[in-house]
Amino acid sequence: MLLKVSKIVLAIVLSLTFTISLWKIIICVHTKYFDEFNKNSVDNWLDENELGAYKQLFRDFGISTLSSCGNPEMLPELLTKELPPSDEHRLQRAALNLQQKLILREWLKENRLQSYYSRLIAIEVTSIEDVYWLEDSRASQILGKDFGIWNQARQKLPTSKSNLEMLKADLWSTVVKTSNHQDAWTWGGMLVVSVSVAGLVTLAAISGNTSLAPEARHSLLQYVTGKYLLPSNCRVEWHFQDPSPVGNTVSFTVRFFQRNGNAYWICDTDQFYVEVTAEGAKKVVAISELGSSTDPNNANEAKVKFTVRTAGQYKISIMIGNSHIAGSPFYRNFVPGAISAPRSRLIRSSSVVVCQVGLPNILYIEARDDFGNLCTNFDNDSDPIRGYLVEIYDLNDQICEKYNSAITLSYDKVNSRINVIVLFPEPICLRARITYEGQQIPNAHFDLIVLSSCDTTLVHKNIASRKHNISYDAKLLSVAGQPKSKPRKVHCYIGPKQFTIKEMILKIIPKRIATFRVCPSTRIHFLATTSSSSSSSSLTSTLNDDNNNNNGSSSNSSNGTIFIIDDGSQPKIELSSKDRNLIAATFTHFLIKNIGGSETFKDKQDFFYHEVRKFHGSNCFHEKISLKVQREKILESSMKATKNFSVSDWCGNFEITFQGEQGVDYGGLRREWIELICTALFEPVDGGLFCTFHEKRQALVHPNQNRASHLKLKYYEFAGKIVGKCLYESALGSSYRQLVRARFTRSFLAQLIGLRVHYKHFEQDDPELYLQKIKYILDTDLDKNENVEIYFVEEVYDNTMGQLIRTVDLIPNGSKIRVRNSNKSQYLDALATHRLSNNVKEEIDSFLKGLNLIIPDNLLSIFDENELELLLCGTGEYSIADFKANHIVNGSNQEFRRVLDWFWAAVSNFSQTEMARLLQFTTGCSQLPHGGFQELNPKFQITSAPTFANLPTAHTCFNQLCLPDYESYEQFERALLIAISEGNEGFGMS
Numbered sequence: 001m002l003l004k005v006s007k008i009v010l011a012i013v014l015s016l017t018f019t020i021s022l023w024k025i026i027i028c029v030h031t032k033y034f035d036e037f038n039k040n041s042v043d044n045w046l047d048e049n050e051l052g053a054y055k056q057l058f059r060d061f062g063i064s065t066l067s068s069c070g071n072p073e074m075l076p077e078l079l080t081k082e083l084p085p086s087d088e089h090r091l092q093r094a095a096l097n098l099q100q101k102l103i104l105r106e107w108l109k110e111n112r113l114q115s116y117y118s119r120l121i122a123i124e125v126t127s128i129e130d131v132y133w134l135e136d137s138r139a140s141q142i143l144g145k146d147f148g149i150w151n152q153a154r155q156k157l158p159t160s161k162s163n164l165e166m167l168k169a170d171l172w173s174t175v176v177k178t179s180n181h182q183d184a185w186t187w188g189g190m191l192v193v194s195v196s197v198a199g200l201v202t203l204a205a206i207s208g209n210t211s212l213a214p215e216a217r218h219s220l221l222q223y224v225t226g227k228y229l230l231p232s233n234c235r236v237e238w239h240f241q242d243p244s245p246v247g248n249t250v251s252f253t254v255r256f257f258q259r260n261g262n263a264y265w266i267c268d269t270d271q272f273y274v275e276v277t278a279e280g281a282k283k284v285v286a287i288s289e290l291g292s293s294t295d296p297n298n299a300n301e302a303k304v305k306f307t308v309r310t311a312g313q314y315k316i317s318i319m320i321g322n323s324h325i326a327g328s329p330f331y332r333n334f335v336p337g338a339i340s341a342p343r344s345r346l347i348r349s350s351s352v353v354v355c356q357v358g359l360p361n362i363l364y365i366e367a368r369d370d371f372g373n374l375c376t377n378f379d380n381d382s383d384p385i386r387g388y389l390v391e392i393y394d395l396n397d398q399i400c401e402k403y404n405s406a407i408t409l410s411y412d413k414v415n416s417r418i419n420v421i422v423l424f425p426e427p428i429c430l431r432a433r434i435t436y437e438g439q440q441i442p443n444a445h446f447d448l449i450v451l452s453s454c455d456t457t458l459v460h461k462n463i464a465s466r467k468h469n470i471s472y473d474a475k476l477l478s479v480a481g482q483p484k485s486k487p488r489k490v491h492c493y494i495g496p497k498q499f500t501i502k503e504m505i506l507k508i509i510p511k512r513i514a515t516f517r518v519c520p521s522t523r524i525h526f527l528a529t530t531s532s533s534s535s536s537s538s539l540t541s542t543l544n545d546d547n548n549n550n551n552g553s554s555s556n557s558s559n560g561t562i563f564i565i566d567d568g569s570q571p572k573i574e575l576s577s578k579d580r581n582l583i584a585a586t587f588t589h590f591l592i593k594n595i596g597g598s599e600t601f602k603d604k605q606d607f608f609y610h611e612v613r614k615f616h617g618s619n620c621f622h623e624k625i626s627l628k629v630q631r632e633k634i635l636e637s638s639m640k641a642t643k644n645f646s647v648s649d650w651c652g653n654f655e656i657t658f659q660g661e662q663g664v665d666y667g668g669l670r671r672e673w674i675e676l677i678c679t680a681l682f683e684p685v686d687g688g689l690f691c692t693f694h695e696k697r698q699a700l701v702h703p704n705q706n707r708a709s710h711l712k713l714k715y716y717e718f719a720g721k722i723v724g725k726c727l728y729e730s731a732l733g734s735s736y737r738q739l740v741r742a743r744f745t746r747s748f749l750a751q752l753i754g755l756r757v758h759y760k761h762f763e764q765d766d767p768e769l770y771l772q773k774i775k776y777i778l779d780t781d782l783d784k785n786e787n788v789e790i791y792f793v794e795e796v797y798d799n800t801m802g803q804l805i806r807t808v809d810l811i812p813n814g815s816k817i818r819v820r821n822s823n824k825s826q827y828l829d830a831l832a833t834h835r836l837s838n839n840v841k842e843e844i845d846s847f848l849k850g851l852n853l854i855i856p857d858n859l860l861s862i863f864d865e866n867e868l869e870l871l872l873c874g875t876g877e878y879s880i881a882d883f884k885a886n887h888i889v890n891g892s893n894q895e896f897r898r899v900l901d902w903f904w905a906a907v908s909n910f911s912q913t914e915m916a917r918l919l920q921f922t923t924g925c926s927q928l929p930h931g932g933f934q935e936l937n938p939k940f941q942i943t944s945a946p947t948f949a950n951l952p953t954a955h956t957c958f959n960q961l962c963l964p965d966y967e968s969y970e971q972f973e974r975a976l977l978i979a980i981s982e983g984n985e986g987f988g989m990s
Contacts, residue, residue, distance in 0.1 A: 041066050045098065051091060066098065099172065100127035106171045106178075107131075111153040116143055128168060131157065226260030229270060233257040234325040236318065243333035244308075246371055247970055251305045254318060254325065263300035266290050271321045274304050279312040285908040307969070308334045309371040309909055336373035339387070341439035342978050343368040347417065348598040349443040353432075354585045355422050356456040365418035365434070365444065370974045376416040384411040385418060389438075392448075393431040395528040400430060407432060424450040429526065429561075429581055443599070447526070449585050459585050462494070472579040476503070476513065477562070480571030492577070494518075494586045496594070497858060499565065501573065516567045518590045519861035520599065521755055526580075527562040568755045595862040604862050605871060609731040611859050616651050616728070625652035629673065630659050635680040638673075639718050650721060650854055651728055653736075671738070674726065678741035681719045689715055690742075693766035700745040700765055700925055702836070703843035713846040720850025723872065727855050739874040743925045747836040749865040751844050754857070757836045759828035764924035764956045765836065774828060783821045790819040792827055794834050810834055869926055870916065878915040879932065880908055883940070886933035891944030895965050899972060900942065903963060906973045917980040924956035951979045 043055050045066060104127055108114045119142050120126075125134055131154055140147045158164045234257060240250040254272075256264040266272060267290065276284040286306040291299045308314065317329040347364040355361035367375040367384070378384045390407045392400045403424065410419045420434065427450050434444035451459065462470050472494075475487040490513060493500040499516040516522045561580035566572035577583060596607025630637040637659075642650070656669040682701050684692045687708035690701040703716065726738040745765040747757040762770040782788060792814030793807045809815055810830035819827045837844075848857070863871060889900065910918065916926035922940065933940060938959050945953065945962040952975060953962045966972040 045094075051094065066102065097126065102175045103168050103171045104128055104131075106175050107153075110171075110174075111149060113143070113146060113150060113153070116146070128157065128164065128171075227258050227262070229256055229264045229266075229320060230259040231320045231323040231325045233259065233261065234318075234320070236325070236327065236330065238332075240332075243335045245337045246308045246311050246334045246369065246373060247337045249305055249307045249969065251303060254302045254304065256300045256302070256320075265299040266302055271319075272302055273319045275317040275319070276306050277315045277317070278308075278310050279314075282310070284308065284314070285905065307905065307909065309973075310334075311336045311369075311373040335377045336375045337369035337371070339367045339375050339436060340370040340974070341436035341441050342974075343370060343372055344436060344441050344444075345600075346420075346434075346441070346443050346446075348600075348603065350446065350588070350592055350597075350599060351443075352447045352449060352584070352588045353422060354449045354451065354459075354588055355424065357424060357427055357450055357452050359423070361422040363420040363422065364412075364415075365420060365441065366416075367418060367436075370970065370977075374416060385409045387437045388418065389435050390420070391433045391435070393433070395429065395431070395526050397431075403428075403430065422448065424448070426450070427452045427455070427581070429584075449581050449588070451581060451585060455582055455585075459582060459589065462586055463589050471502075472577060472583050474501075474575045474577035474579075474583075476501070476573065477576055478574040479513075483574075487576070490575070492575070492583055494583065494590065496590050499587060501565075501575070514570055514573055516565055516570070517754060517858065517861055518587065518594055519567075519754070519858065520591070520595060520864070521753065521861060522565065522567040522591075524584050524587060525564040525566065526584075527564065527574075570756075594858065601863075601867050601870070604867070608859055608862065608871070612728060612731040612855060615856060615859075616647075623652050624655050625649060626657065627654050627673075628657045628659060631661070631676070634673075634676045635715075638677060639715070642718075642721075647853060650725055674722070674738050675741050677722055681715075681722065682740075682742035682744075687711075689719065694768045700743050702745045702748050702765065703840040703847070705839045705843070713842060716843050716846035717850035720847040721853060722850075723847075724851045724854030727872070737874075740872045742873065744869065744872075745836075746865050746924065747832070748844070749868050751837060752848065752851070753861045753863060753865070753868060755865070757829075757832045759825070759832045761832060761836060767956065767958075777819070777824055777828065781821065782819060782824060790827070791815055792817045792819065792830060794831060808834065866920060869920070873926060874916075878912065878919075878928070880904075882932045882934065883907070886936070887940040887942060888938075889942050891942075893944070896944040896963070899944070899963050899965060902966075902969045902972045903942065903976070905969070906976060914977070914980065918961075921980040922954045922956065922961045923959045949975070951975050953979075 042058060042063065042065070046055055046058065101121065104120070104125070105114065105117050107128060108117050108120075123134075123138070123142070125131065136147075136151070139150055143150045158167060235255050237253045237255065239252055240248070244250060254274075256266045256270075258264045272288065272290065274286045274288055276286050278284060284306050286304055289303045289305075291301065304318075311334050313331055313333050315329050315331055318325045319328065344365060344367050347366055353361065353363065365388075369375055388409055390404075390409070392403045392407065394400050406422065406424045408421045408423075410421065411417075412419050428448075429450070430448045432444075432446055432448055434441050470493075471491040474490050474492050476484060476490045477487055478484060488503060490501050490503045491510075493502065495518075497518055499518060499522065501513045501515075502510045503513060505511050561578065562574065562576045563580050563584065564572055564574045595604055596610075598604065598607075627638070627641050629641055654670050654673070656673040658669070682690050684690055684701050687704075687706070689704060689707055689711055691704035691706070692701055723740055726740050729736045729738040745761070747761040747765050750757055750761070759774055762774050777790070780788060782790070792810045794810055795807050796805045797803065798805055807815065810827070810833075811817065814830075817823075851860075860868065884904065891900075907915070907918070919928065920926040923936065928936065936959060941958060941960040943960055943962045945964040947964040949966055949971065950964045952964065954960065955962070963972075964975075966975065
């Protein structure tokens with residue numbers, strides 16, 4: 001025993017002696033080799049910049065690496081003491097350029113694009129700023145298949161100068177650290193060689209003594225005996241089929257083994273990592289559970305779970321440290337799930353379908369699953385149209401069984417869609433609804449106007465005519481719900497832009513009664529002619545509640561077919577005409593043409609961009625226009641610089657120069673200028689151009705009637721031009737896209753597209769007033785409560801003293817009209833009109849003057865308020881980590897904790913657009929304050945709702961999202977997506 005111990009001690013001494021000697025040899029070789037390498041790199045850089053005469057001087061000062069040459073902290077002493085002024089300036093420029101190149105190389109390295117560094121340098125992309133202006137076509141040629149990675153990395157670059165400088169500072173810090181450890185691999189190699197030799201010698205001495213093995217688990221013995229985790233020995237067990245349907249939470253198990261084949265107990269320090277990536281480089285959140293706390297036999301396992309929502313091929317990388325396990329990366333395919341009626345859609349839908357007797361008109365339905373994937377995976381034995389049902393109603397909402405065969409369905413296998421074939425035998429006006437397994441397809445609820453061949457020819461003739469002076473006779477029945485004692489004969493003129501109603505005085509003098517724009521906000525509602533009932537049907541969906549108050553109308557069958565026209569701004573008008581179907585068909589054809597043929601936001605957005613480019617045409621070539629401004633007086637200097645700009649100038653490509661600053665604008669300075677201008681214009685400050693209705697700084701902004709005296713109306717006109725400029729730049733493509741950095745009130749956005757304001761706008765625009773006054777009036781019985789006396793007046797108080805200054809009649813003789821239950825809605829709407837519209841009418845008109853100089857008002861009017869905000873402000877960038885760190889949870893029961901976990905799992909997989917919709921649904925705006933979720937006030941609240949399986953609701957005045965309980969994650973996610981995508985028109989507390 002003593003002899004064996006002596007052998008072990010002798011072996012250890014010999015191994016240590018050998019290791020020390022080996023280290024000395026390698027250190028000498030390493031020092032000589034890398035000193036020569038670094039010296040050559042610095043020497044080459046000096047020669048390239050005509051500074052080769054100072055090579056020895058650099059060595060004397062100990063500057064031996066490229067990172068040191070580009071480090072401004074190390075050069076000043078050298079520059080000031082030894083170099084003449086001319087070479088000093090040259091060295092400063094060379095050092096700055098080198099620093100920018102090294103930062104660019106590090107950025108490329110972080111995004112796995114370092115192999116393209118030389119090619120980018122060759123085309124003069126030498127800094128992070130140059131990445132902004134590199135055109136997509138040129139970048140695509142250089143990067144090829146990696147262009148998608150490049151595009152995503154570029155979009156993540158900050159647009160503000162301060163954030164960009166912070167990023168560059170972080171990258172430079174990494175460059176310096178990397179330079180200091182560039183020889184780490186050599187020292188690692190030395191260590192491996194030396195310890196291997198020492199280990200082998202030691203192993204030879206102790207190979208017969210197995211009792212030492214447990215104590216040697218983390219020593220050299222572990223390596224030699226194979227008792228360590230080897231990635232290539234690990235195996236995966238899949239718990240789902242390939243392919244598998246989307247929507248389910250799938251899982252797999254990874255089993256870990258040592259090099260010698262024995263099981264390895266996995267733990268957190270082993271750097272086990274799973275990355276699941278969908279097509280397009282979108283990452284999916286995966287949850288890993290290591291080992292088992294109850295069964296030691298499963299300690300070498302890791303269970304991984306993730307949920308897939310998008311069909312396609314997924315890349316699953318399973319890594320330990322920087323090494324893939326055997327077979328990684330894996331590729332698995334996911335196919336669409338079952339058809340979901342709420343997510344299926346009519347392609348290029350319209351709320352009214354005009355067709356001709358005897359001729360088929362084909363509509364198309366895209367069948368999609370709960371997550372929006374196009375369903376194409378039909379079995380050979382299954383019928384793709386099974387479950388679809390077409391229901392036809394008359395204008396009294398009675399089912400018309402005689403026309404059941406007029407609409408048939410078939411499946412188009414080539415294009416993977418359902419054909420809806422409409423073929424009627426006679427002229428008629430009906431309504432149709434398409435369902436799938438009893439559920440309504442959202443945009444498959446439309447009206448049908450079936451015209452005779454003669455009427456169809458007449459409609460097409462009117463549309464093709466350049467002189468739209470053809471009129472249809474009608475009778476005026478009521479205005480704003482007030483019936484006429486005797487119907488008056490009028491004429492309806494319909495053109496591409498306007499629907500005008502006129503009457504003839506003395507049969508020769510035309511008098512205009514009303515003019516409506518041909519846009520989505522103008523709606524025609526049909527009334528049944530069998531009685532003077534107040535019920536009606538809408539060409540778009542169902543008639544608004546306000547349109548149901550038609551009692552007392554003189555509607556009857558003798559006056560012909562009856563309809564109401566309402567644009568949401570002017571008083572609605574009720575008419576009757578034997579040519580009602582011709583009027584509605586002509587209006588519909590013009591409307592569909594004006595919005596690009598579809599009512600979906602994406603289609604309208606594409607049409608808008610196309611029409612903006614077409615509107616400016618060859619008159620605006622987007623030529624470069626230099627603009628010199630002062631950072632300290634950004635608003636005044638910018639207005640002065642653009643004072644005499646024409647429309648063509650505003651459509652130019654601005655090259656911004658900040659006075660007193662050096663820098664060439666390749667796009668970054670222009671984006672910074674836009675951001676600074678938006679801050680100066682739209683930041684809610686005392687006496688500013690825009691204000692909020694309460695003290696919360698991040699609240700929605702509205703034109704300020706109490707602005708400082710020097711802020712004239714021309715400032716609002718300039719603000720409109722800036723917004724128009726951003727929209728025009730966005731229409732040119734993603735490379736030029738500009739977003740408006742502001743959070744506008746819904747009432748302001750509504751007025752930009754020509755809609756009237758109403759009291760429901762207060763909930764989002766002025767939540768405090770809504771809670772204190774509006775909701776109180778809505779909930780109070782004013783007929784029974786005699787203590788509450790409210791009249792149609794607005795009281796104006798002094799802000800400092802709180803004294804009553806004056807009262808303003810909201811309607812004629814409003815001070816004498818008391819508010820009752822019957823007219824409380826009229827009072828609240830009049831209050832909204834006064835506060836949100838009339839008080840700032842001049843400001844809004846000036847804003848529109850500037851905006852419409854660049855963007856025609858008829859193009860803006862194809863959007864609603866929510867869509868207009870997304871068009872102006874985009875979806876922004878949202879950090880889930882910031883979201884999780886800055887929110888409030890109300891509710892602690894076990895069921896709600898489960899729903900809360902589901903919420904974060906769903907949100908983690910949201911696209912930026914879905915996040916924008918969630919914010920818009922909960923807070924009233926898709927934009928966050930500049931500080932992100934941290935500055936949202938009140939904080940984003942997630943609250944338990946005392947219901948089951950209902951859609952989530954929101955209270956925008958509290959920034960509160962209410963989540964009911966659900967049976968499964970799939971049910972919850974579906975309800976959440978429906979709520980944020982379809983429920984943005986509602987108000988949680990209305």
